[in-house]
Amino acid sequence: MLNTNIISSALYLILLSSHLGHTLCQSRSNDKTIILLAGQSNMAGRGGVINDQWDGIVPDDCSPTSSILRLNAKHQWVVATEPLHRDIDTNHTCGVGPAMSLAHAVVRKSFGIREVGLVPCAVGGTNISHWSRGGHLYNQLVRRAKGSLRDGGTIQALGWYQGESDTLLKQDADAYRRRLLKFFLDFRTDLQSPMLPIIQVAITSGDARFIEEVRQAQMGVDLMNLVTVDAKGLPLEPDNLHLTTQAQVELGEK
Numbered sequence: 001m002l003n004t005n006i007i008s009s010a011l012y013l014i015l016l017s018s019h020l021g022h023t024l025c026q027s028r029s030n031d032k033t034i035i036l037l038a039g040q041s042n043m044a045g046r047g048g049v050i051n052d053q054w055d056g057i058v059p060d061d062c063s064p065t066s067s068i069l070r071l072n073a074k075h076q077w078v079v080a081t082e083p084l085h086r087d088i089d090t091n092h093t094c095g096v097g098p099a100m101s102l103a104h105a106v107v108r109k110s111f112g113i114r115e116v117g118l119v120p121c122a123v124g125g126t127n128i129s130h131w132s133r134g135g136h137l138y139n140q141l142v143r144r145a146k147g148s149l150r151d152g153g154t155i156q157a158l159g160w161y162q163g164e165s166d167t168l169l170k171q172d173a174d175a176y177r178r179r180l181l182k183f184f185l186d187f188r189t190d191l192q193s194p195m196l197p198i199i200q201v202a203i204t205s206g207d208a209r210f211i212e213e214v215r216q217a218q219m220g221v222d223l224m225n226l227v228t229v230d231a232k233g234l235p236l237e238p239d240n241l242h243l244t245t246q247a248q249v250e251l252g253e254k
């Protein structure tokens with residue numbers, strides 16, 4: 001399941017941008033590698049959640065460590081613990097998502113990265129239109145991104161896992177590519193980071209019939225510094241919508 005080429009290219013992009021100083025959100029005082037997390041439930045994390053109960057199981061690859069921080073809802077950096085989105089996606093029961101194992105992989109594989117700061121912003125059930133510029137979620141993402149830089153650090157990537165809610169209607173699936181591209185471009189513009197690396201996940205599940213159309217739209221977005229990690233084939237919870245804990249660990253490591 002693990003595709004090491006994708007893993008390395010995602011990490012390579014992060015490193016490349018840090019070395020070339022592409023991102024304008026540069027730090028003065030420390031070198032925290034900041035990763036923004038946005039999208040819907042599978043980014044917010046539902047691994048281990050069955051019937052609205054989280055089983056509390058945290059695999060080793062997602063365990064807390066002093067080098068991986070999380071920006072909480074009050075814009076304070078704290079040691080990251082699962083569920084990462086518990087005070088952000090507050091209307092849902094959160095579980096394990098992909099970001100902790102991604103952060104562990106970044107620390108493990110990237111020379112010189114000592115501290116990773118995760119900025120959870122995903123909210124379950126949201127469609128791409130909810131993330132359009134000027135909307136509540138978009139504004140919150142921009143606000144939290146800027147807030148994450150207060151003590152220094154550099155925003156090195158946006159992690160994006162969304163699209164399941166846009167698989168219901170043909171017209172939404174058809175409009176997805178355009179809406180997604182606009183979201184990425186608007187966000188890079190508003191962050192004044194035109195080359196901000198984006199790691200998007202191609203969806204594997206959805207509410208309905210147009211999953212393949214949305215996947216094609218995701219893979220059809222052609223941008224510099226965008227890598228796509230495919231979730232297809234990863235195991236799902238019994239609801240057939242959400243990745244299991246083990247699947248989230250594998251995804252993060254991709």
Ligand SMILES: *[C@@H]1O[C@H](CO)[C@@H](O)[C@H](O)[C@H]1NC(C)=O
Nearest residue numbers: 087088089090091092123124
């Ligand atoms: C929770 O649900 C309420 C009522 O629908 C809504 O106003 C609020 O924005 C939701 N909060 C989040 C974080 O999704």
Ligand SMILES: *[C@@H]1O[C@H](CO)[C@@H](O)[C@H](O)[C@H]1NC(C)=O
Nearest residue numbers: 126127128129130165166172
């Ligand atoms: C997104 O959800 C909102 C509110 O539920 C709805 O009004 C809108 O039509 C949806 N848009 C898409 C593209 O699904």
